Amino acid sequence: MRLRCDLPPALKYQAVIIENAARAAGLDFFDVVFELLDAKDVNGVAAYGGFPVRHPSWRFGMEYERLEKGRQWGLSKIYELVINNDPTYAYLVRSNSLMEQKLVMAHVYGHADFFKHNLWFAPTERKMLDVMANHSTRVRRYVDAFGLEEVEQFLDRVLSLDTLIDPFLPRREQGHAPEARSTYTPPSQRALRMLDSLSSPPLAAPPKDGASVAASELAVEPRRARLPSYDVLGFLEDSAPLEAWQRDLVHLARAEAYYFAPQRMTKIMNEGWASYWHSKLLTGGILEPSEVLDFADCHSAATYAAPGQLNPYKLGLALFRYAERRGEDLFQLRRVHNDVSLVHKLVDEEFALEFLQPLLPKPQAGEAQAAPDWRALKSGLLQQLAWGGLPQIELVECDADGRGELLFVHHHDGRDLQLARAQDTLLNVAALWKRPVQLLTLLEKQGKKLLAKGAEVSVLDSPEAEARCGAGDGDPRRPVRREAS
Template identity: 65%
Template sequence: MRLKSELPPELKYQAVVTEAAAREAGLDFFDVVFEVLDASDVNGVAAYGGFPVRYPSWRFGMEYERLEKGREWGLSKIYELVINNDPTYAYLVRSNSLLEQKLVMAHVYGHADFFRHNVWFAPTNRKMLDTMGEHAVRIRRYIDLLGQETVEEFLDIVLSLDTLVDPYLPLREHSHPAETRSVHTSASERARRALDALSLSTVPEEPPPEPSLGSRADLPTYDVLGFLSEFAPLDGWQRDILEIVRAEAYYFAPQRMTKIMNEGWASFWHSRLLTGGILDDSEILDFADCHSGATSCPPGQLNPYKIGLELYRYAEATGEDLFQLRRVHNDVSLTHKLVDESFAERVLRPILAPAGQGQEEEPDWRELKAATLRNISWGGLPQIELQAVDLEGEGELTLVHHHDGRDLKVGAAQATLLQIERIWKRPVRLRTTLDERDSWILVRDGAGSVVDIQGSDEAGGASDENLRNTA
């Protein structure tokens, strides 16, 4: 284990003791490096997604302000922060009590084991801390060459689209590398593009030739960012920034897909390790209070710590191999496998359909399971697919929202399409269901509208009575 020299002796000792207990219990992880920071500094690292070497963006500053206000007003508190890397880096809050530090360390070792062995993390970059630093150098270089306003404006557009990726693509490519297109541009191609872009001292007067779309046989795709990085009419530096954001989006995607499993695994093991001999008898009650606070679950809120912990406890009670479950599943597949009537009635009903809420009819346990799966599928995000490009006309992009019973927020959807249009520089449309009516959300020349599909022509035209909303 590698420890920073400035870690206080008492915490060094606790780290050694906790690591030994974790490994004896069967956990396996990369070296863990602990850093102790003030609470405000931990919020700063968290605002950058756990990577203090990341490129500058006002979005990170806004997130820092949100976290700081939550801390100052007593609304929220970050106990720990751990990142998927080799070695694994974890940040401890200096003001935590010794009991809290013990809990956090045990929790971190659970996360570290999950990062290393869960199959959804297998394709991720294990040297992401170094890569984030490289990304920051490249973007700061563009800022020096082109100006902060120019670069940050484009970076902000791309960051607003960073969820438009296919979370299943990296694992498919990792399992069958010869059959699918790579998520990441090759190292040599990335280096060539970066060198070409960095060699510019001014913005070129003539845009580069647009890549040929050809027949686009690989459509449809959920990897909207990948499509734009290949075929949008962009300058070299813009394409490089888009690829940077896309690579980082794919690094973070497994964390959304396994939030319940990951937090549940860490909570399961911090409870098991601490009550198995790490805590003194005098600390048990305080631990129970701290643990129950982290795993509390108010009605209507799916706390991943609570749900994940209960899933692993239920799996253990029913004779499942916990380490195999941890290895092969994501949140959706584990929930689908383990949630039966007993689990749904005991755990899900008090959260999703508590007594005394005035329901006309109590939902069946299968409905509770379906509602849970709906909330966590696709990492909790809308499922958006790029289906077609109008090669014969204006080059309009057609996207489809796979509706799961929950309507999109029209304003947010239009704002997203407007950002896609700014990159694609041609019209964009999205098919979805709004108020139980098939609809188009259209964006053209910076203006958005919503059109009922019924009554509109095949190309998406509409009469005035079909036009329901214009931004």
């Protein structure tokens, strides 16, 4: 509850009321710090993904430009912005009405509870605000040392690979790791560890004994030994022939990618949970009678979806309400599931026909559309959500053909890769690995091998790909996933 003195008294008062109501309803969260900002500044923070300080990058400028133009022309506006951190930071927009602020606060407490208790968020960095600022400092230092162009170009290259991570990895590793927090460590040691983690990896000096930097976070065997793996960034960080500063940039991009990964995996649940609670809390006595209509208007605007459009607020809210009707334990659901598993568990015929059918594109006039099978609707949605909506690409060998080439396999689920982009991405991998890189995939059911060598990508026929990339029959396969034993 620090910093809350920033809020004007009226909002502070509401924040306390809503927090008490949320706790009474069973929600549990880290301290929530609200910051009141102007719409323009909120856009600035939103462009940085909610963080006040990020490393310099034109990408944030681009996002800011988009948000700003949307705001200036009155096309879109951001209501709320909350980041997974301890304490949880949330931003309120000054121009919103008091009713909207209440709604946002209740919504934020829902998110804050979700961040704290959902299993997939458990391994995330909870001091991300500091980590991001630290990343920023490091990148700026490299910029000073090596030049903006050079650093930026390398970072762009790495960021084009930031989807090549294994979203299930942190959870598995957390399962293995001994519970380090339970043993008492004297403050001096904690401070030392803190310092270590801030300077990881050390720029020039070799790590001193007992204060090994790399080991502080993930004390595991070298990743090279653990192929095949989806954690391509981790592999490159460990094994690619890179300069120290480049390795650090990979490390940094990977840390940020893993921090954001659970949010992609639980977008629907997260928004659904927050929406469920804002409507429950606000209509449970917090709204003034005069505000009810405005609230209904605002709430339904947020949970509206045009036909053919997936609105995570709407779908998530429907899922939780449906679960409530079926007598499920909501708190349990929000703890153990992600979007895929929740949809898998909850969606049945009744739900699918009511909520999933509108997701289909509108049938053309005159075209008779057969009533879709609810199972098809469900599996369509699942396919869309699986693996964060991204192609599953696995690194299977780091010494393919005995020539030190990387070999990737795209686990094909009926959807082809966008070829031009895949080629460019592959070139970026090759640039980091400094050796040729191969990708096996299917294009229009034909096995293909993409070989990135030098500055060119050649596309070759490959019977091997047909065997290794899995079903090409249009049958969406469940993601191939190795479970933690």
